[in-house]
Amino acid sequence: MTLTEKILRAHLVEGEFAPGKEIKIRIDQTLCQDATGTMAFLELEAMGVKRVKTELSVQYIDHNTLQIGPENPNDHIYLQSVCAAKGVYFSRPGNGICHQVHLERFGVPGKTLLGSDSHTPTGGGIGMLAMGAGGLDVAMAMAGVPFKLTCPRVVGIKLTGKLSAWVSAKDVILTVLSILGSQGNVGTSIEYFGPGVETLSVPERATITNMGAELGVTTSLFPSDNATKAFLEAEGRGASWQSLSADDGAEYSRVIEIDLSSLVPMAACPSNPGNVKPVSEIAGMAVSQVLIGSCTNSSLKDMRMVAKVLEGRHVSEKLSLGIAPGSRQVLKMLSSDGSLASMVGAGCRILESACGPCIGQGFSPASGTVSVRTFNRNFLNRTGTKNDQCYLVSPETAVATALTGVMTDPRTLGIECPKWEMPTEFMVDDGMVIAPPEKAGDIIRLETIGAPPECSPLPKRLEAEFIIKVGDKITTDHIMPAGAYLKYRSNIPRYSRFVFECFNKDGEPTFAEKAEAIKAKGLLGAVAGGMSFGQGSSREHAAICPMYLGVRLIVARSIERIIAANLVNFGILPLLFKDEADLEAIVPGTHIVIDGLTGQLHAGADIKAELIFPNGGKRSIVLTHTLSEEDCGLVLKGGRLRID
Numbered sequence: 001m002t003l004t005e006k007i008l009r010a011h012l013v014e015g016e017f018a019p020g021k022e023i024k025i026r027i028d029q030t031l032c033q034d035a036t037g038t039m040a041f042l043e044l045e046a047m048g049v050k051r052v053k054t055e056l057s058v059q060y061i062d063h064n065t066l067q068i069g070p071e072n073p074n075d076h077i078y079l080q081s082v083c084a085a086k087g088v089y090f091s092r093p094g095n096g097i098c099h100q101v102h103l104e105r106f107g108v109p110g111k112t113l114l115g116s117d118s119h120t121p122t123g124g125g126i127g128m129l130a131m132g133a134g135g136l137d138v139a140m141a142m143a144g145v146p147f148k149l150t151c152p153r154v155v156g157i158k159l160t161g162k163l164s165a166w167v168s169a170k171d172v173i174l175t176v177l178s179i180l181g182s183q184g185n186v187g188t189s190i191e192y193f194g195p196g197v198e199t200l201s202v203p204e205r206a207t208i209t210n211m212g213a214e215l216g217v218t219t220s221l222f223p224s225d226n227a228t229k230a231f232l233e234a235e236g237r238g239a240s241w242q243s244l245s246a247d248d249g250a251e252y253s254r255v256i257e258i259d260l261s262s263l264v265p266m267a268a269c270p271s272n273p274g275n276v277k278p279v280s281e282i283a284g285m286a287v288s289q290v291l292i293g294s295c296t297n298s299s300l301k302d303m304r305m306v307a308k309v310l311e312g313r314h315v316s317e318k319l320s321l322g323i324a325p326g327s328r329q330v331l332k333m334l335s336s337d338g339s340l341a342s343m344v345g346a347g348c349r350i351l352e353s354a355c356g357p358c359i360g361q362g363f364s365p366a367s368g369t370v371s372v373r374t375f376n377r378n379f380l381n382r383t384g385t386k387n388d389q390c391y392l393v394s395p396e397t398a399v400a401t402a403l404t405g406v407m408t409d410p411r412t413l414g415i416e417c418p419k420w421e422m423p424t425e426f427m428v429d430d431g432m433v434i435a436p437p438e439k440a441g442d443i444i445r446l447e448t449i450g451a452p453p454e455c456s457p458l459p460k461r462l463e464a465e466f467i468i469k470v471g472d473k474i475t476t477d478h479i480m481p482a483g484a485y486l487k488y489r490s491n492i493p494r495y496s497r498f499v500f501e502c503f504n505k506d507g508e509p510t511f512a513e514k515a516e517a518i519k520a521k522g523l524l525g526a527v528a529g530g531m532s533f534g535q536g537s538s539r540e541h542a543a544i545c546p547m548y549l550g551v552r553l554i555v556a557r558s559i560e561r562i563i564a565a566n567l568v569n570f571g572i573l574p575l576l577f578k579d580e581a582d583l584e585a586i587v588p589g590t591h592i593v594i595d596g597l598t599g600q601l602h603a604g605a606d607i608k609a610e611l612i613f614p615n616g617g618k619r620s621i622v623l624t625h626t627l628s629e630e631d632c633g634l635v636l637k638g639g640r641l642r643i644d
């Protein structure tokens with residue numbers, strides 16, 4: 001058996017292990033972060049759940065920590081009080097990025113983890129089966145409801161050899177992205193195996209599993225071996241360790257072999273993590289800022305390497321270098337071993353241990369300039385600068401670039417690559433984690449905390465007008481921008497003003513205004529899209545806010561896993577074009593009519609529909625979908641927040 005199969009079988013509640021089939025599994029642990037957590041807990045409250053039923057649930061404050069205006073601190077106060085009331089651990093702002101802290105302090109090999117953040121599979125670095133999901137699915141898991149997923153097919157990546165100097169884990173996952181791409185991998189679990197595995201430490205493995213999210217896979221996993229044991233022991237959690245791996249000769253649906261010693265520094269070029277090239281091909285390009293951190297590359301290993309390279313040197317005057325250590329533990333260790341002094345001495349700007357610039361919270365690059373980041377996403381405009389040019393690289397490439405002022409292959413720096421040794425003891429301090437008290441206190445709901453909106457059932461005859469037609473690889477950042485608008489996450493009416501904001505044109509009605517005009521005509525709204533619609537984050541706001549504006553139908557060529565589940569949860573019907581020509585025929589103002597929707601919408605059944613063009617022309621089309629019978633019923637009723 002593969003490791004995925006072993007863990008899934010041990011948690012199976014309904015269905016059988018058969019790739020492509022729907023299964024339900026028990027969730028042992030959950031995590032939420034603040035930008036998705038408020039909605040998740042409001043939903044948990046709406047379900048009437050008194051106390052969470054998982055083995056462990058943790059709420060982190062890491063995304064919205066800038067506190068520009070009262071919205072963010074109001075969210076934090078609500079979350080702290082609701083966690084105390086419901087039996088959830090609360091990681092305070094300043095304690096670090098959820099995935100880094102969870103790996104350090106809570107993750108357990110062989111357990112299942114569901115998180116309201118797409119990079120939750122970071123936990124696969126210690127052999128957890130960790131998955132991202134929308135807040136509502138995580139709330140249901142906290143309520144003890146089994147999690148429904150499509151049983152994944154398992155792709156094996158066989159690692160051989162050993163990484164060369166200046167080449168690191170980020171280059172491994174960027175190479176995997178260059179092979180598999182960022183679309184077409186839905187319903188897959190990636191398992192790393194082979195002799196190269198033992199040459200990688202847990203932080204390196206976590207970088208690789210973290211960025212599996214950019215492949216669009218369900219999860220990524222490493223075995224739990226002696227390196228895992230050493231990591232957990234250094235965290236004072238040796239008792240959580242168990243040895244876990246796939247059986248020898250386990251069958252994978254596909255095997256990709258990567259010789260680690262053949263890898264070179266890589267970069268994901270603007271504006272998709274799948275657009276990968278060797279750094280040597282873009283070396284010499286002028287750069288205006290370098291940022292090191294995020295849940296992908298902010299471990300002690302990465303930070304110590306960066307500090308060593310910076311020691312006694314100075315950042316180029318052509319750019320700014322910002323560094324955000326991933327957790328308070330990492331920051332404490334850097335301050336005690338002199339690393340922080342090397343960083344500050346080199347002229348770098350130390351940022352809070354939080355997501356920060358990765359989600360557009362500050363450090364936006366100047367217009368028309370290049371930003372080089374060790375992060376995991378470079379979707380257009382995510383930095384907060386319109387038409388940004390963001391490159392994703394390893395910390396080694398980032399620090400080399402920071403010293404020279406231009407994109408630099410670190411192998412050409414002419415200095416010796418620092419060696420990494422896993423400490424036998426990390427500086428463990430859980431002083432910023434609040435354990436839930438025995439007795440629940442009051443839940444504090446300050447004025448900016450709104451309630452999730454409700455949704456009505458879909459009509460028997462669905463008639464909707466296409467508000468927009470978008471292309472391939474539309475990300476949740478296109479649909480629901482974060483950055484400066486992140487603070488409106490708890491206020492759906494306000495946040496929904498920014499749906500598809502990047503496609504708004506000066507002097508023309510916004511998407512929100514067009515949607516409202518359609519609603520005023522008594523029609524539903526629809527969106528047409530291409531391949532891989534909804535790539536990226538788990539933010540359920542990419543479903544809730546369009547639904548709030550009256551959008552009840554998304555028709556695309558393919559739809560990513562997390563958004564598809566979020567759409568159903570919030571009463572939006574996700575359908576697929578069978579014929580690309582039908583998508584091409586759609587122009588703004590086209591109507592779609594589905595007669596007898598309730599009779600037509602069944603698992604595995606095609607849907608007959610008609611397009612009516614603004615010039616009066618008509619076209620009969622056939623659509624398809626991947627919904628189960630249960631999902632069909634749910635979406636018809638208006639999702640999980642329906643008005644019964």
Ligand code: MIC
Pocket residue numbers: 035036063116117118119132359377482536537538539
């Ligand atoms: C992201 O990296 O896009 C985020 C911000 O962490 C999201 C969650 C969110 O939008 O709140 C994610 O990855 O799920």
Ligand code: SF4
Pocket residue numbers: 063097117119294295296354355358359375376
């Ligand atoms: Fe935070 Fe960025 Fe990681 Fe998302 S990808 S969890 S915003 S650090």
